Amino acid sequence: xxxxxxxxxxxxxxxxxxxxxxxxxxxxxxxxxxxxxxxxxxxxxxxxxxxxxxxxxxxxxxxxxxxxxxxxxxxxxxxxxxxxxxxxxxxxxxxxxxxxxxxxxxxxxxxxxxxxxxxxxxxxxxxxxxxxxxxxxxxxxxxxxxxxxxxxxxxxxxxxxxxxxxxxxxxxxxxxxxxxxxxxxxxxxxxxxxxxxxxxxxxxxxxxxxxxxxxxxxxxxxxxxxxxxxxxxxxxxxxxxxxxxxxxxxxxxxxxxxxxxxxxxxxxxxxxxxxxxxxxxxxxxxxxxxxxxxxxxxxxxxxxxxxxxxxxxxxxxxxxxxxxxxxxxxxxxxxxxxxxxxxxxxxxxxxxxxxxxxxxxxxxxxxxxxxxxxxxxxxxxxxxxxxxxxxxxxxxxxxxxxxxxxxxxxxxxxxxxxxxxxxxxxxxxxxxxxxxxxxxxxxxxxxxxxxxxxxxxxxxxxxxxxxxxxxxxxxxxxx
Numbered sequence: 001x002x003x004x005x006x007x008x009x010x011x012x013x014x015x016x017x018x019x020x021x022x023x024x025x026x027x028x029x030x031x032x033x034x035x036x037x038x039x040x041x042x043x044x045x046x047x048x049x050x051x052x053x054x055x056x057x058x059x060x061x062x063x064x065x066x067x068x069x070x071x072x073x074x075x076x077x078x079x080x081x082x083x084x085x086x087x088x089x090x091x092x093x094x095x096x097x098x099x100x101x102x103x104x105x106x107x108x109x110x111x112x113x114x115x116x117x118x119x120x121x122x123x124x125x126x127x128x129x130x131x132x133x134x135x136x137x138x139x140x141x142x143x144x145x146x147x148x149x150x151x152x153x154x155x156x157x158x159x160x161x162x163x164x165x166x167x168x169x170x171x172x173x174x175x176x177x178x179x180x181x182x183x184x185x186x187x188x189x190x191x192x193x194x195x196x197x198x199x200x201x202x203x204x205x206x207x208x209x210x211x212x213x214x215x216x217x218x219x220x221x222x223x224x225x226x227x228x229x230x231x232x233x234x235x236x237x238x239x240x241x242x243x244x245x246x247x248x249x250x251x252x253x254x255x256x257x258x259x260x261x262x263x264x265x266x267x268x269x270x271x272x273x274x275x276x277x278x279x280x281x282x283x284x285x286x287x288x289x290x291x292x293x294x295x296x297x298x299x300x301x302x303x304x305x306x307x308x309x310x311x312x313x314x315x316x317x318x319x320x321x322x323x324x325x326x327x328x329x330x331x332x333x334x335x336x337x338x339x340x341x342x343x344x345x346x347x348x349x350x351x352x353x354x355x356x357x358x359x360x361x362x363x364x365x366x367x368x369x370x371x372x373x374x375x376x377x378x379x380x381x382x383x384x385x386x387x388x389x390x391x392x393x394x395x396x397x398x399x400x401x402x403x404x405x406x407x408x409x410x411x412x413x414x415x416x417x418x419x420x421x422x423x424x425x426x427x428x429x430x431x432x433x434x435x436x437x438x439x440x441x442x443x444x445x446x447x448x449x450x451x452x453x454x455x456x457x458x459x460x461x462x463x464x465x466x467x468x469x470x471x472x473x474x475x476x477x478x479x
Contacts, residue, residue, distance in 0.1 A: 116159035
């Protein structure tokens with residue numbers, strides 16, 4: 001026990017460097033340094049972490065003249081800002097560009113910023129189930145206490161893979177319901193029915209990274225699959241729908257489809273596309289790859305969007321959680337913007353978001369975005385942190401500092417309408433048969449015993465409850 005305590009003290013001491021605003025030689029600085037390990041992707045397919053290195057980290061205390069609040073502002077029943085109501089009272093969540101900033105708008109017309117947490121559900125392992133029974137006894141008690149905890153800390157929505165059934169049920173009893181999202185997995189569900197998919201870390205894999213979008217049965221499947229949306233069509237608490245997660249919209253999609261068996265629908269579609277361009281395989285250039293990548297996207301989003309809007313015209317289609325190179329290609333993003341209300345991007349490997357990326361996504365698509373997946377893992381959790389893509393830092397406080405730094409950049413962007421942190425509960429290393437990216441990592445805001453990581457949460461709360469103040473702060477300073 002003494003050894004564990006000593007390690008914790010050392011980690012706390014080593015975590016972030018001095019928070020003073022005095023830099024080297026007495027110069028002012030607007031950041032602190034936080035040590036973090038970054039994951040590297042090796043040529044042989046393996047992944048490893050580099051040694052700790054310091055990263056510039058900007059937090060609330062370094063915002064000149066910003067006077068934050070320590071209490072939650074008065075909000076609408078949906079989490080909207082009561083200080084600003086628009087004339088767009090539709091009864092459902094939507095987005096709108098007001099002057100030069102994109103906003104979410106809640107069902108009552110108040111401007112709204114979506115602050116969500118992914119995977120709000122109970123653990124399935126024996127260990128987490130035992131902890132659940134000891135702490136909550138019932139799902140009803142768990143969801144009521146969890147929503148109360150999330151609201152107190154400034155969260156206002158449930159992200160992908162949350163227990164929608166339980167949330168919908170409890171919303172019927174709450175004066176202030178908790179907004180939520182649903183991921184319908186159109187392509188991966190079709191793939192399971194069709195056959196040929198496989199599990200990859202974090203998402204479904206497809207042959208040659210070629211999704212089955214050209215199968216003649218896909219459109220019929222989507223129409224049937226989308227009928228489930230009728231159950232949610234009139235629910236004002238639903239923020240929006242994801243259609244899938246992290247599909248391989250690859251730059252070399254044309255090459256990948258042409259490597260499929262010659263009787264595969266994907267191969268035939270690629271071959272026909274080449275013929276229409278009047279070129280052979282040998283004449284394929286990056287320009288044609290860019291065009292075909294957008295062609296695949298157009299096919300997917302047109303089919304899925306048609307099915308979603310047919311059965312539920314009231315709610316937003318918030319994308320397929322892009323995770324790779326697709327979001328860096330103008331032609332593809334332009335196609336996505338034709339069909340999506342909001343672009344959703346899983347955005348890793350950035351300690352501080354790249355402002356050029358944030359600008360490009362909106363410029364190319366013509367739509368606002370939400371960052372739907374990112375996280376950081378703490379060494380002081382005692383977990384192995386061997387799985388997943390996120391950073392490793394020394395302490396839970398450092399996790400909270402990362403959260404502030406990352407999201408302050410998103411708030412400064414005028415194109416971001418929300419973020420979804422990954423995730424509610426830590427991975428359980430004793431769990432069996434889980435996604436290989438969720439094996440043993442301190443990703444959650446609560447432990448396997450459902451205890452909140454308080455040093456992290458304190459920093460998260462300080463930012464979350466000041467989001468509307470911060471948005472005004474950044475906008476006023478730019479005028």
